[in-house]
Amino acid sequence: MGFYCERIVPHLLDLAMRNRLLGPYRQRILGLAEGRVLEIGVGSGMNLPLYTERASEVVGLEPQPKLLRMARRKPHAVPVELIEGSAQAIPLETGSVDSVLMTWTLCSIPDASAALAEMRRILKPSGKLLLVEHGLAPDANVRKWQRRLTPAWRHLAGGCHLDRPIAQLVENAGFRFDRLQTGYMQGPKPMTFMYEGIALPA
Numbered sequence: 001m002g003f004y005c006e007r008i009v010p011h012l013l014d015l016a017m018r019n020r021l022l023g024p025y026r027q028r029i030l031g032l033a034e035g036r037v038l039e040i041g042v043g044s045g046m047n048l049p050l051y052t053e054r055a056s057e058v059v060g061l062e063p064q065p066k067l068l069r070m071a072r073r074k075p076h077a078v079p080v081e082l083i084e085g086s087a088q089a090i091p092l093e094t095g096s097v098d099s100v101l102m103t104w105t106l107c108s109i110p111d112a113s114a115a116l117a118e119m120r121r122i123l124k125p126s127g128k129l130l131l132v133e134h135g136l137a138p139d140a141n142v143r144k145w146q147r148r149l150t151p152a153w154r155h156l157a158g159g160c161h162l163d164r165p166i167a168q169l170v171e172n173a174g175f176r177f178d179r180l181q182t183g184y185m186q187g188p189k190p191m192t193f194m195y196e197g198i199a200l201p202a
């Protein structure tokens with residue numbers, strides 16, 4: 001399992017994250033990032049070329065060294081600093097970030113609540129959390145499959161949970177949604193119920 005997780009999973013994640021259907025979600029959310037930005041789970045750096053001049057600097061946090069190496073090769077138009085680490089213990093000062101951005105990452109953080117509490121801590125009171133995540137669907141039949149598949153799926157897909165109640169987790173961590181859109185993307189329903197939103201410190 002060690003070889004699979006360290007050598008194969010990063011390439012599978014990189015491949016999955018190149019899905020062209022994710023492009024419009026990335027464009028919309030990246031356009032909202034401003035000031036000092038912390039990107040959680042920067043992965044292979046798919047978002048780095050998409051930041052606009054509204055972002056003065058981007059700190060990218062990522063626990064997987066192999067993915068970080070891929071991210072270092074991505075072009076970017078704004079200053080970027082990449083740091084190895086976990087969202088469960090963010091190595092930044094309290095109240096020091098204007099935007100926290102996260103795309104398809106909360107599903108695979110082992111302790112999502114601890115990570116969200118850390119995001120809340122490092123955000124300025126005027127800051128915002130920008131996210132696109134997949135998670136728990138509203139339909140009972142889809143939820144049933146999300147719960148059935150997650151125990152096996154998370155071992156194959158880098159810790160990914162299909163059944164996380166994203167909006168509830170975010171609100172429980174001391175945020176309120178200023179904007180939230182949900183809906184299925186094209187593809188298998190257990191994997192494609194999306195949450196796209198802006199959350200503010202409550």
Ligand SMILES: C[S@@+](CC[C@H](N)C(=O)[O-])C[C@H]1O[C@@H](n2cnc3c(N)ncnc32)[C@H](O)[C@@H]1O
Binds near residue numbers: 062105159
């Ligand atoms: C599906 S990938 C998404 C990558 C990237 N955000 C994107 O949109 O292309 C999930 C990412 O979450 C990262 N991740 C997993 N556990 C994490 C943690 N504790 N803290 C921060 N990131 C984590 C993974 O290493 C991986 O890069």
